[in-house]
Amino acid sequence: MATIAGQSTSNVLLISSTATNLITMSQAGFSAGDTLDYMTVVNGVSARKIYAIQIDATLSNSDVYLKLFFSVAKPAAIPTVPPDVILRGSATKKVQYTFSTGITWTNNVWGLVGTLPGNQGSSGPSATTVATFLVTP
Amino acid sequence: MAVNSSSSLQTTLQSTLLAVEDLDNDGLNNAVGGPTKLLGMQLGNASGAQVWIKIEDSKLYSNDTMICVPIQDAQNMTISIDVGEVLDNGMVVYADTAGGSGKASNPGANFDFWGFVTST
Numbered sequence: 001m002a003t004i005a006g007q008s009t010s011n012v013l014l015i016s017s018t019a020t021n022l023i024t025m026s027q028a029g030f031s032a033g034d035t036l037d038y039m040t041v042v043n044g045v046s047a048r049k050i051y052a053i054q055i056d057a058t059l060s061n062s063d064v065y066l067k068l069f070f071s072v073a074k075p076a077a078i079p080t081v082p083p084d085v086i087l088r089g090s091a092t093k094k095v096q097y098t099f100s101t102g103i104t105w106t107n108n109v110w111g112l113v114g115t116l117p118g119n120q121g122s123s124g125p126s127a128t129t130v131a132t133f134l135v136t137p
Numbered sequence: 138m139a140v141n142s143s144s145s146l147q148t149t150l151q152s153t154l155l156a157v158e159d160l161d162n163d164g165l166n167n168a169v170g171g172p173t174k175l176l177g178m179q180l181g182n183a184s185g186a187q188v189w190i191k192i193e194d195s196k197l198y199s200n201d202t203m204i205c206v207p208i209q210d211a212q213n214m215t216i217s218i219d220v221g222e223v224l225d226n227g228m229v230v231y232a233d234t235a236g237g238s239g240k241a242s243n244p245g246a247n248f249d250f251w252g253f254v255t256s257t
Binding site: 120 | 189193199200201202203204205206207209212213214215216217218219220222223235236237238239
């Protein structure tokens with residue numbers, strides 16, 4: 001099965017990083033035959049928290065759902081494993097969620113953006129959707 | 138942790154409403170009638186374990202979870218949504234001992250929820 005071309009993350013946290021980080025995860029537009037796949041959001045650092053997440057779905061003509069999963073290895077293909085975090089971003093809008101005491105995770109953080117809520121998977125946004133994470137000690 | 142409880146919430150919203158609920162056990166189906174816009178939540182977890190807060194649009198314990206966030210034990214968290222998220226059919230809210238869709242089991246004790254909603 002093919003994964004979505006153009007999936008990417010930048011400034012993925014590494015074990016040596018100690019500062020506050022902005023991490024960008026870009027989910028490319030979905031085409032027939034594509035398969036959703038988790039991307040690495042944070043690798044090797046767990047003594048931190050996610051204090052804010054922005055979902056930019058301004059280019060998407062349908063609602064999107066950011067899903068995060070906390071584990072050592074990349075989880076099995078959605079919807080096999082229930083995500084630890086689900087956040088909706090409405091179609092054509094940009095939304096910012098803030099978490100006053102931060103979201104704590106264990107091991108690594110994996111993420112994807114789909115168009116179905118809950119554990120459901122299989123389809124991605126019509127156009128590139130970008131999630132940005134504020135991660136700090 | 139202060140525990141506030143109410144069995145039902147106002148469903149006609151002409152202005153912003155602060156809803157208060159003790160979510161130790163069963164969730165609230167149609168906690169706020171739709172359409173409504175969720176702007177934020179205040180959560181207090183003293184249940185003894187991590188709890189996931191879950192928000193759905195009209196169907197309790199469904200596979201349509203639109204917001205799911207883990208709250209550590211002994212933690213209070215405020216979640217703010219700057220432009221709000223609209224629930225067309227009404228807000229369903231419940232607390233769970235696992236992530237993802239549907240309900241695994243109740244936290245059982247000392248999990249508090251305050252919802253901040255407004256008209257659309």
